[in-house]
Each structure stands twice: as C-alpha cells, then as structure tokens.
Amino acid sequence: xxxxxxSPRYKIIEKxxxxxxxxxxxxxxxxxxxxxxxxxxxxxxLIQFQNNGVVDDSQLPKDRFSAERLKGVDSTLxxxxxxxxxxxxxxxxxxxxxxxxxxxFFGEGSRLTVL
Amino acid sequence: AQSVxxxxxxxxxxxxxxxxxxxxxxxxxxxxxxxxxxxxxxGLQLLLKxxxxxxxxxGIKGFEAEFKRSQSSFNLRKPSVHWSDxxxxxxxxxxxxxxxxxxxxxxxxxxxxxx
Numbered sequence: 584x585x586x587x588x589x590s591p592r593y594k595i596i597e598k599x600x601x602x603x604x605x606x607x608x609x610x611x612x613x614x615x616x617x618x619x620x621x622x623x624x625x626x627x628x629l630i631q632f633q634n635n636g637v638v639d640d641s642q643l644p645k646d647r648f649s650a651e652r653l654k655g656v657d658s659t660l661x662x663x664x665x666x667x668x669x670x671x672x673x674x675x676x677x678x679x680x681x682x683x684x685x686x687x688f689f690g691e692g693s694r695l696t697v698l
Numbered sequence: 699a700q701s702v703x704x705x706x707x708x709x710x711x712x713x714x715x716x717x718x719x720x721x722x723x724x725x726x727x728x729x730x731x732x733x734x735x736x737x738x739x740x741g742l743q744l745l746l747k748x749x750x751x752x753x754x755x756x757g758i759k760g761f762e763a764e765f766k767r768s769q770s771s772f773n774l775r776k777p778s779v780h781w782s783d784x785x786x787x788x789x790x791x792x793x794x795x796x797x798x799x800x801x802x803x804x805x806x807x808x809x810x811x812x813x
Contacts, residue, residue, distance in 0.1 A: 587741070616800060625702075625788050625803030626742070639800060674741055687801060689734075689741035 585609065587690035589675050595696045601663035604693040608656070608677030614638075616687065617650055617660050618674040626674055632658065662695075670697045700725050700793050702804035710810040711779050719774040719807050721789030730792030731772040732801065733763055737785045745787075748772065759783070784811045 588607040596602050608615050613634050618626035629648065631639040635655040643650065647666070652658040662669055672694050676687040701724045711717055723729055730749055734742040746757025753765040763774045772789060786808050790801040 623805070625790075625805050626801075627803070628800045631800055676742075686744050686747065687742075689743070691739070691741045694739075 587675055587677050587688055589673075589690035589693050591693055592691065593694050593696075595698065596665055597698050598667055599664040601661065602665055602695060603662075604660045604673050604675075604695075606658045606660070606675030606690060608658075608675070609679075609688055612677035612679050612688070613655070614678040614680065615652055615658050616676040616678075617658070618676065620672040620674055620692070622671070629660070629673075665695075665697045667697050670695055700729075700791050700802045702789050702791050702802055704787075704789055704804035704807050706807045707805070708808045708810065710812060712812050713781050714778050717774075717776045717779045717783070717809070719787050719789075719809070721772045721774065721804060722770050723772060723789070723791045724770065725791050725793075731763075731765060732790040732792065733757065733761070733772075733774050734788045734790060734803075735759075735785050736788065736806075742788065745774070779809075779811055781811045781813070784809055 590605050594602055615632040617629040619629050620626040629643045630650045632652045635652050650660045672692040674689055674692045676689045678687045703722045705720055732747045733745040735745050736742045745761050746755050746763055748755050748765045756762050761776050763772055765772050786806045788806045789804045
C-alpha cells in the first residue's frame, strides 16, 4: 500500500514570495491533515479536511495560508506571502476515519526555508 | 484545553540499557493517547496507542507504554535500547469531538544512543 506522498521535499524561498505544497493521501482515506512543525517543536495542526470539506482551520493563518482539497483526494497548501517565521516542516497526514481508527499516517514532509 | 508535556528535551542512553520517556497530558475526558517516532528528516510513525481497556499497551519495535490516570501520564518504555532507536519521540493526545478529530503533540524528546 502506497503511503502519503508529499512534494516538494525541500523548498527555499525569500520572504514575501509564495510557495505551494502538495499532498496525496493514502487511497480511500477520507480525512486529511496539514501540520506545521517548527524546528524543536511538535507538529501543530493547521487544517483538517473530511473528504473535500474543511473540518477545522482554526489555527490556519488565513491572511497568508490557504489550503484546498477540491476532489476529496489530494490537497494543496499555499503560503503567500511567506514570512521568516514560516520556516518549518509541513507534514501531511491522512486517516481512514480520523481518530476513530486510531492512527494518522504521515508523509515525509516538505521542509520550507524562508530567507 | 488539551495539552501534552514532555519534560525531557534530550535523553542519552547506552545501547542495551533500558529507556523511559515521560509524558504528561491534560484533557477533560478520557484521552486517546499516542506515541509517535520521527527519524531525522522523516515523517512520523505510530509506535502505539491507548484508547481504553488494559492500561499497559504494547507497540512496535519492542516499545510499551502505561496509562496512569491518577498521574495523567503515559510514559513510554523499552527494556533494551538498540542504536536504531535514536530518533525524536512525540507523545500526543487525541481530541475527539463533533467533527474535529486531531492530535495535540508534545514538544518531543530526542533520544541519543551511545555504543
């Protein structure tokens, strides 16, 4: 079974530029999460989708971050314009039925460096 | 509000020695508790989980954890550490509510294994 796919693995941009990350979850997984992991910290939820609907985006900085999951499968997270403090690992995770099944499957992440 | 505390930022153990990583949580109801492991530059992998029932749970790679409600703890243990166990370990509590089901992570404990 293929895991959660993310791209790009690494991205370096200058502040005020834009960047987009892509995630393809495990086939059949209805729930998709984007987490931000700043160096030395645990992952923090940015947004959660159930199929193509947003369940929780309360921690998403909506003035610069946006995310979509148009067809209920893959998802894109965008940052525009980027700030220095956005330097982090962006982790995508998917789950068959959310926490009811007990496990989130994580991708390898996309590491962003903002200069 | 949910929160997780991992009081040890960094632990060093000798190969073959026993290991205990501490985790304390704050949650208003019966928690869903998880331990994840993250190797450098990689995503997170589930080691074990606790939902209910037996308070001693077994996981992969020889790890186990014990849920102690009276102490609000969910410490991770391994009787004999291998060099390949060197990684970052994250404790997480699951917030299960109407719609939103996601994980709150601690700040992690980095494990170094010396020969």
